Amino acid sequence: MRGQPIGAPTGVGPDPAHEPDLAHHGDAEVGEGLVDLAVNVRTAPMPAWLAEPITASLADLARYPDPAPARAAVAARHGRPPAEVLLTAGAAEGFVLLAQALRGVRRPVVVHPQFTEPEAALRAAGHQVERVLLDPADGFRLDPARVPADADLVMIGNPTNPTSVLHPAADLAALARPGRVLVVDEAFADTTAAPGVPGEPESLAARRDLPGLLVVRSLTKTWGLAGLRIGYLLGTAPLLDRLTAVQPLWAVSTPALAAAAACAGPAAVQAERAIAARLAADRDHLVARLSALPGVRVAGRPASAFVLVQLPGAAAVRAALRERGWAVRRGDTFPGLGPDWLRIAVRDLATTDAFTEVLAQILEA
Incomplete structure (x- = not known):
């Protein structure tokens, strides 16, 4: 049925009376x-560069903004011509532009759980959105066959917020x-x-051969x-012209x-790779500490x-954490999740150790 969740695993579909x-x-x-x-x-x-x-x-604020130099820099980073780059006031603006420019689509599908702004923007523009809910029992991995063949707009995150799952590029490419x-x-x-993979594993940013990407x-x-609001879209020039x-x-x-x-330059790209490598080590430490706690399952x-x-009882745990000075993200506002889910940001080792110690005390109590 149009406008309703589809392809949901048993017991996972959102309750119409309690929509996220x-x-x-x-x-x-x-x-x-x-x-x-x-x-x-x-x-x-912030680094000096x-x-x-x-x-x-x-x-130079007296003059109107000139996007051409930044557009060229971003294009060069991803091996594209400038006509295939659209700069936006944060990635969130891109979802609004998509919802407004693509009013003619017949069957928009959003793969969840994921960042909620894509669906929110579509609904605000009058689209009847369908959902494909990925299965937590399968690690929230994408099966391209679950996306309806006649969907003419498909939206998915990679890596996906809030699951932190990185889908294989080949699986995403199969949707084009x-x-x-x-x-x-x-x-x-x-x-x-x-390890051993240069750049961003599973990214499609440089792919120019996939139709409609x-x-x-x-x-x-x-x-x-986040306070400066800057993002961009990569796609074919005709598609970006519609959004422009x-x-x-x-x-x-x-x-x-x-x-x-600046963020498209060589210094930035090199720094990103170093930050991502350190983040991987910090993330492994957080996962290990969380996995050692009774009743906690990392997705x-x-x-x-x-x-x-x-x-179990994630809402009460979140409230107890706040009382002890810690803020974590509730999961029940993401379609496909429920009240027993929390999202936790990766921080440095000392912060993780202090947090998981408090969490352990709460769980024991």
């Missing part, structure tokens, strides 16, 4: 005096076909790493730029454009800057 709050995000969990494990934004000091061009751009727009949200692609990227996570037609003029500010150009094989866990 798609507008809830991790920043709502953070409060004064709490250690933030709810927001997946890195908060390390990024801070300096942003600061210098403030002297003529007459379909395939949107892959790679907001966290730069957080992934694999549109890749969404964000610069706010690794570089702590509904984008407000000068949507991306001059400081954000300066950040985009799938985490590959990004956060870990999804299932434990």
